[in-house]
Amino acid sequence: MKSFRHRFAVLPAFVVLLSVAGCSSADDGASVAVPRPDAKVTELCRNLDKVLPDEVDGEKRDDPEPASELTAGWGGVAIILRCGVTRPPKMTDPKVASGHDPTAVAGGVEGVDWLMETKDGDAHRFTTANREAYVEVRVTGGRDSTGVLIDLAPAVKKAIPEGIAS
Secondary structure (H helix, E strand, C coil): CHHHHHHCCCCHHHHHHHHHCCCCCCCCCCECCCCCCCHHHHHHHHHHHHHCCCEECCEEECCCECCCCCEEEECCCCEEEEECCCCCHHHHCHHHHCCCCCCEEEEEECCEEEEEEEECCCEEEEEEECECCCEEEEECCCCCCHHHHHHHHHHHHHHCCECCCC
16 A cells, blocks of 8 residues: 555546546435444544535535435535545556556545546546545546545544555
8 A cells, every 4th residue: 555655646537537537516415425434433423524524615514314414415416525434446557556547547636645436427536545545536527627626625634644555
C-alpha cells in the first residue's frame, strides 16, 4: 500500500478526470447497501458521520435509506458516501499503479488519497486509500467531482486516520 501513496501523490490526469466527472439531478428516496465492517472501523465511521458537512458541492445532506451512521448522501442519489466498505479490487491492480487502466486512476485531493473508478459510463466511484477505513463516494454523471472531494476531505482527514485498512 505504501507504494500506492508514493506513486500517486497527485496525478495531473486525475485532476483532469475529476473536472469531467459528474452528477445528474437527484432522485428522492435513495437506497444503498449498508457496509458491515468490524467494530474498530464501525467506530471510525461513526466519527466520520459526526463531522460530515451539511452541504457538499452545493447539495444539502439527504441521507439514503436505510438510515445508518455508515452511509450519507447529498442531493438524493447525486452523492452517496459509504464508510467501511471493502477494499476495491482495482486498488491492488498493477495496471492502475502503472497508469495503464483507463477505468481507474489514483491521486490525491486536499490531503486525501483516492482511487477513482469509472462506473456505468459517466458515474464515478472514489475510494479512500492510505486510511484506516475505506470510504467510498459515488457521484453520478454530469457533475464536476472535484468540489465533492474537496468538501469531504476535511471530515475524512479528521475522522479516519492515515494508515492501512484491514
